[in-house]
Amino acid sequence: xxxxxxxxxxxxxxxxxxxxxxxxxxxxxxxxxxxxxxxxxxxxxxxxxxxxxxxxxxxxxxxxxxxxxxxxxxxxxxxxxxxxxxxxxxxxxxxxxxxxxxxxxxxxxxxxxxxxxxxxxxxxxxxxxxxxxxxxxxxxxxxxxxxxxxxxxxxxxxxxxxxxxxxxxxxxxxxxxxxxxxxxxxxxxxxxxxxxxxxxxxxxxxxxxxxxxxxxxxxxxxxxxxxxxxxxxxxxxxxxxxxxxxxxxxxxxxxxxxxxxxxxxxxxxxxxxxxxxxxxxxxxxxxxxxxxxxxxxxxxxxxxxxxxxxxxxxxxxxxxxxxxxxxxxxxxxxxxxxxxxxxxxxxxxxxxx
Amino acid sequence: xxxxxxxxxxxxxxxxxxxxxxxxxxxxxxxxxxxxxxxxxxxxxxxxxxxxxxxxxxxxxxxxxxxxxxxxxxxxxxxxxxxxxxxxxxxxxxxxxxxxxxxxxxxxxxxxxxxxxxxxxxxxxxxxxxxxxxxxxxxxxxxxxxxxxxxxxxxxxxxxxxxxxxxxxxxxxxxxxxxxxxxxxxxxxxxxxxxxxxxxxxxxxxxxxxxxxxxxxxxxxxxxxxxxxxxxxxxxxxxxxxxxxxxxxxxxxxxxxxxxxxxxxxxxxxxxxxxxxxxxxxxxxxxxxxxxxxxxxxxxxxxxxxxxxxxxxxxxxxxxxxxxxxxxxxxxxxxxxxxxxxxxxxxxxxxxxxxxxxxxxxxxxxxxxxxxxxxxxxxxxxxxxxxxxxxxxxxxxxxxxxxxxxxxxxxxxxxxxxxxxxxxxxxxxxxxxxxxxxxxxxxxxxxxxxxxxxxxxxxxxxxxxxx
Numbered sequence: 101x102x103x104x105x106x107x108x109x110x111x112x113x114x115x116x117x118x119x120x121x122x123x124x125x126x127x128x129x130x131x132x133x134x135x136x137x138x139x140x141x142x143x144x145x146x147x148x149x150x151x152x153x154x155x156x157x158x159x160x161x162x163x164x165x166x167x168x169x170x171x172x173x174x175x176x177x178x179x180x181x182x183x184x185x186x187x188x189x190x191x192x193x194x195x196x197x198x199x200x201x202x203x204x205x206x207x208x209x210x211x212x213x214x215x216x217x218x219x220x221x222x223x224x225x226x227x228x229x230x231x232x233x234x235x236x237x238x239x240x241x242x243x244x245x246x247x248x249x250x251x252x253x254x255x256x257x258x259x260x261x262x263x264x265x266x267x268x269x270x271x272x273x274x275x276x277x278x279x280x281x282x283x284x285x286x287x288x289x290x291x292x293x294x295x296x297x298x299x300x301x302x303x304x305x306x307x308x309x310x311x312x313x314x315x316x317x318x319x320x321x322x323x324x325x326x327x328x329x330x331x332x333x334x335x336x337x338x339x340x341x342x343x344x345x346x347x348x349x350x351x352x353x354x355x356x357x358x359x360x361x362x363x364x365x366x367x368x369x370x371x372x373x374x375x376x377x378x379x380x381x382x383x384x385x386x387x388x389x390x391x392x393x394x395x396x397x398x399x400x401x402x403x404x405x406x407x408x409x410x411x412x413x414x415x416x417x418x419x420x421x422x423x424x425x426x427x428x429x430x431x432x433x434x435x436x437x438x439x440x441x442x443x444x445x446x447x448x449x450x451x452x453x
Numbered sequence: 454x455x456x457x458x459x460x461x462x463x464x465x466x467x468x469x470x471x472x473x474x475x476x477x478x479x480x481x482x483x484x485x486x487x488x489x490x491x492x493x494x495x496x497x498x499x500x501x502x503x504x505x506x507x508x509x510x511x512x513x514x515x516x517x518x519x520x521x522x523x524x525x526x527x528x529x530x531x532x533x534x535x536x537x538x539x540x541x542x543x544x545x546x547x548x549x550x551x552x553x554x555x556x557x558x559x560x561x562x563x564x565x566x567x568x569x570x571x572x573x574x575x576x577x578x579x580x581x582x583x584x585x586x587x588x589x590x591x592x593x594x595x596x597x598x599x600x601x602x603x604x605x606x607x608x609x610x611x612x613x614x615x616x617x618x619x620x621x622x623x624x625x626x627x628x629x630x631x632x633x634x635x636x637x638x639x640x641x642x643x644x645x646x647x648x649x650x651x652x653x654x655x656x657x658x659x660x661x662x663x664x665x666x667x668x669x670x671x672x673x674x675x676x677x678x679x680x681x682x683x684x685x686x687x688x689x690x691x692x693x694x695x696x697x698x699x700x701x702x703x704x705x706x707x708x709x710x711x712x713x714x715x716x717x718x719x720x721x722x723x724x725x726x727x728x729x730x731x732x733x734x735x736x737x738x739x740x741x742x743x744x745x746x747x748x749x750x751x752x753x754x755x756x757x758x759x760x761x762x763x764x765x766x767x768x769x770x771x772x773x774x775x776x777x778x779x780x781x782x783x784x785x786x787x788x789x790x791x792x793x794x795x796x797x798x799x800x801x802x803x804x805x806x807x808x809x810x811x812x813x814x815x816x817x818x819x820x821x822x823x824x825x826x827x828x829x830x831x832x833x834x835x836x837x838x839x840x841x842x843x844x845x846x847x848x849x850x851x852x853x854x855x856x857x858x859x860x861x862x863x864x865x866x867x868x869x870x871x872x873x874x875x876x877x878x879x880x881x882x883x884x885x886x887x888x889x890x891x892x893x894x895x896x897x898x899x900x901x902x903x904x905x906x907x908x909x910x911x912x913x914x915x916x917x918x919x920x
Contacts, residue, residue, distance in 0.1 A: 128629035131890040135635060138898045246910060276454070284905045293906045297855055304851035305844050320845040323662075323669065330663035330826070 167222035174230030211254035218369035237353035350400035374411030387417040479602035500525035505588030522578030538766030566606030603695035609726035624700035634697030641690030649684035650909035666838035668846030
């Protein structure tokens, strides 16, 4: 197969300049073996190195101390909407417990309801669970990597409902990511590394004024407020919901989700459960757009909850939740948080009697 | 999982079956998400294979077969990559003339990697026409050249003269090549998952602003500059590393581009497989630098405008290509008048710094697809920025710089390796700390630990997949 090389190829010129590494095949095989062993080492020692993160008793201790009548569970959409101090001012000290963590979704909320609220010595009267769109039945959403570790911290050794829901809904990519997390527990220290790098960068601009662990970028949040972003409507379209139409089939998604388990846990514990649907950022002249399939999904969800005797409230289209109240697509501006809490108390007044 | 299975099966199979197996595996890889994209790949493969055979068997019609092969590749690119762009511009132009017509109802999806395999197909046809290689009779070999999965979707754009002989020759498993491959892959994944994905958070945050202050904008451009290099060169390293596992050597695509000291030097270091492709198949056939200065400048501009258009069907890419063409024309002419300046070694750091700044201006054009917004960016004044803008820009730049430290260390180590290779006639003996196997293995382990500890919470597609 001799080629007719009439003129030197540029690639050959490149290769001619390229260095050549003189390694004996045996040494290379040994190095390759050592490298692969090092990379695979955690897998061999998995029983001793890997263990589920321990159940975090802090939230349970707090709820046992406070003995609140009203508990709120959710993610940052709850965190930016409901102000515990305002609640206490209106309903009394230790009336409420607002339990949220950034990025949490239905799996985390289920674990908190089951292992913290329902397991507390004092049962609250009402538990409000905040959600958006289809995420109550999108059970694997945000359940990998750091999100899974948050779920582990709210879980005991045996969690059959959670694991069954995960098995039913995880794709092979989800499973790969999950197994990777099991093999390499080092990932659980990622937050520490993030803090370290942010702190280092913070020292460059404000030496000595940026404490370790403080979210440095938060100092500049005003520079990135909603009114300064471009393509707000385009961003809304992109974020208005997942594209996969299967996610809007409520009847099909319900059995795979943790929603029935949440309803059962609340009933068994004698707790009144109310699901609160938050409103995405509205348009300047009206509520946020909703696709026909999303509206059908919400109707089906409402019918299911009504059948189960579970409360439901939808903030979509609330005239007081105008565009200027929003920090971004999902979050309310920090300075409007007390008013947002008041709005909640007014709209759901019947739940507090 | 796919890679491990294909790797094991490839080496367990008899030699005669390996190429066919790699073709099937590559088709599975490419067609996994969108099976119909495979038809395009098959179309190009059959077209260039057939044209090659045609040139061989009917020499009188060599030119016609060559044009047919190029036409098939360009036609496919025209339909699937540029049709929407063309239609949008026609509608806009007619609107400008006061004629209203509606947008076409059908939008054509862009198949991933189409520009890469179209260019690779054209290079085969042209090389056969020129007589640089013989037309291949084995469809499997040509199919593997067109579809080899590690480099199918984002390059490097291989040449038939370089890759086909490797496909045809006997391949044995070589531990030293496999080791090199694994090391390269780990480095590539580190660049993508740790550097590119983390700095992209900064770039995306800043480019979401409609009117960023001057310092913030350039902090965002700096972030994008690091992101695109780490992202694209990361992919190339993964592709080259994977290819080594199967006994192939793909061409080098990057050589520390941000150490370039001139526009010409930059294109010898950035996306080398594309820039040499354009040089050999566009610039030189156009006449290269043979002729007047004006003629040479015309050829440079055509080549770089095409380079811009290759990247994407959008005017900002054309503008980006034109910008680089203009830089090279200006540099070539300045160099004629001030040759001593070009040779002064003391000025090298200054030239690298200047080149880095010019490269960043180019990246701004590349990143922002809205020309109106681009104009807004270029009208920003540094004096209108507040102290908080400057502080935020400093913070984000510092964060990006911290993530870039491994790239800088790599530059240093490569310089050392190049120096050692030069001293030893091109062969590194393995002596010297950074050349030892132990050091390299330890570095790879540290990089792997870095991936576990520092990778971004979410990872986006490789930027060059869209081209």
